[in-house]
Amino acid sequence: MLPPVIAGVDGSPESLAAAEWAAREAARRNRPLRLVHAWNWHPRQDVGEPATAAQRHLARRSLRQAEDRIRRTCPNVVLDDEQVEGPATAALLRAAEQTDLLVLGSRGLSGFTGFLVGSVALGVVARAAGPVVLVRAGEEAADEHLPAADGTASTRTGYRDVVLGVDLGDPCDEVIEFAFEEARLRRARLHVVHAWQQPSPISLGPGEIGLVNGSERAGEWLGFLTAVLQVWREKYADVEVVETVTEGRAQSALVRAASGASLLVVGRRTTERPTGPRTGPVTHAVIHHVGCPVAVVPHQ
Helix, strand or coil, rough: CCCCCCECCCCCCHHHHHHHHHHHHHHHCCCCEEEEEEECCCCCCCCCCCCCCHHHHHHHHHHHHHHHHHHHHHHCEEEEEEECCCHHHHHHHHHCCCCCCEEEECCCCCCCCCHHHHHHHHHHHHCCCCCCEEEECCCHHHHHCCCCCCCCCCCCEECCCCCEEECCCCHHHHHHHHHHHHHHHHHHCCCEEEEEECCCCCCCCCCCCCCHHHHHHHHHHHHHHHHHHHHHHHHHCCCCEEEEEEECCCHHHHHHHHHCCCCCEECCCCCCCCCCCCHHHHHHHHHCCCCEEEEEEEEE
């Protein structure tokens, strides 16, 4: 049996939007959906100590809110829920082991606390073994779709682009395949973006020529990108692909490309660092600043 899509809920607007997005994704994948609430653990509460009546009430209310919203918007999704013991980051990481897609709410840089290092969502993204999608408050079904002919929001039109950020210095099959599959599920166009920067004189190796025309260098990168994607174009022949190479910072290029997209897909290297798990600078930047849902896919 295929594993469910799992969404973490805590009653916040972000988690309710994430739950609804997860329900739509479960429908696209023909999977069940499981809602998970982690009890509000605090330092004075011993691990394994039973939840208080207030915690149980909050958990039940949060789950019921999400369930009611999903039943109104995605009535055909098979739905169940689960209450788990905190701390929340550890509980959600355990839940992530039961699925191949975990969906969480994200505040970005809006809101009182912002989406800061040390938050539950960022802690899960930095450590999860599988893909995690972050969804902002206010995300609705129509936001995934192109506007109608009269410019109004619609769910009857085609999907907006899925955007994939590719590092051609280290292209990763898991990240690329995830993006192609998401585009296929939506019958959406896949927009693949690579950003490059001119090497500085200090970074040039022996015998390298630094004064290469910018358009020629862009053409070389585009040819490399086309070659990397060729096997995936053949595997997903029904997915329309558009490729963009642009000079500049990857963070800026992806934020621009994701404006008006239905989903942005980026990778996260799982190699441990001395400072512990991290998302990497590009991924960290886009999950702060991109407005559409962001899928973070771990890779070696």
